[in-house]
Amino acid sequence: MKKTLFILVTIFFAISLARPENLTLYTGRATTQVSLAGVSVGGDIWHFLGMHIDMFKYIKPDETLYSGVPIENRGDFAGASLNFVLKIPLHLIPYLHRLEFIQPYFSTGYGFGLENLAGEYLKKPDKDGNTIFLSKLIQYDSFGCGLIVMLTENFGIKFDYRKLSLSENEKMVYNSRSFKRFSIGICFGSYKDKIKK
């Protein structure tokens, strides 16, 4: 309850403060030997501090967790996370003021994911025999870094690397696990810091 309240308050706070909307469409590869695709939406909430909601999904199933039985199949993963992005202002370093189009960043996030979106799986009973959907949700943390190269004022390429640590799901008796993912995407929205007077 506390978590949900905290996340909701933060989202409302961020939406009210968010300035230019930034949208990234990306595709990538994870260390679980799967391809993934996703979208990230967000904006700046403070100086050099951005907030993004990141949603992604595996394109192909993870062979190690895949099962032909739909109720047992955990080879897919779709997740949504709230990420705080700290942009590194390279262009504030002496002599580098022209490099404002290069935007390195660190991000830390908190999210939830599902290992299978099929109806059968979502009705799978947990260890207590309950079939509620929420018990299938797996909480995960993400931490990573990336680089945005703006090709124009409002369009750029984003390289992102992050580690996703999936928590243990006690109710479903799933162990914790983690994977790393690298993605490349196109982003829209001004990251420029240059001020016009």
Place this chain on the structure above:
Amino acid sequence: MKNKKIIIAFFQITILLLSSPYFFSQEKIESKEDFNMCKNYYKSGEYDKAIKCFSDVIWKATNTNLITNAHVYLGLTYYTIGDRQQARNHLISAIGLKPDKYLDQVDFSADFINFFRDIKPEFVGIGYIESTPPNAFVYHNNKIIGATPFKKELLPGEFSLTIVKWGYPPIEANINIMNNEITNLSIDFSKQKSWKTFFRSSFVVIALHYILKLL
């Protein structure tokens, strides 16, 4: 055999480079010598020769400073022989090439300096740029033209400038220079993003990172 070819090629390249105008500009030296000769004509009272000579320098020289000085001296020569209109025309040309040109009392008479000072404001305005904090670089066409507080005589028109203070994002500003007027531009960096705000944001991100883990 191979080494011999390399040595020959090296000498050929060296000779080619030395003969290139980038390395040794005969034309520039000749123009400067011509300019000094023209000044001597003026000093010895041979004004016709001085006029022709300075005109030749303007025609031949490629260096803006030299052309500007030649215009000033041509103006001085015309001023001395009483042709104020021609003197004015050449001083205007000099101002057009170098709006912040000033005349030194060592080289020019007070009368001529005053004549020049009367003409200048008709064609030049003053741009005054200050910033908080000071010592910000002023860029025009990707070249540093000074540091704040910055005062420069400029030809009338609109100038796009980029003011760069290390530790703050660059600020793009336009300044509209009008003749015979001082145009002020004040830039306040203190309200912009800076390293200070970055460190504050870093602290917030680190705090959020741990709060999310604790929840």
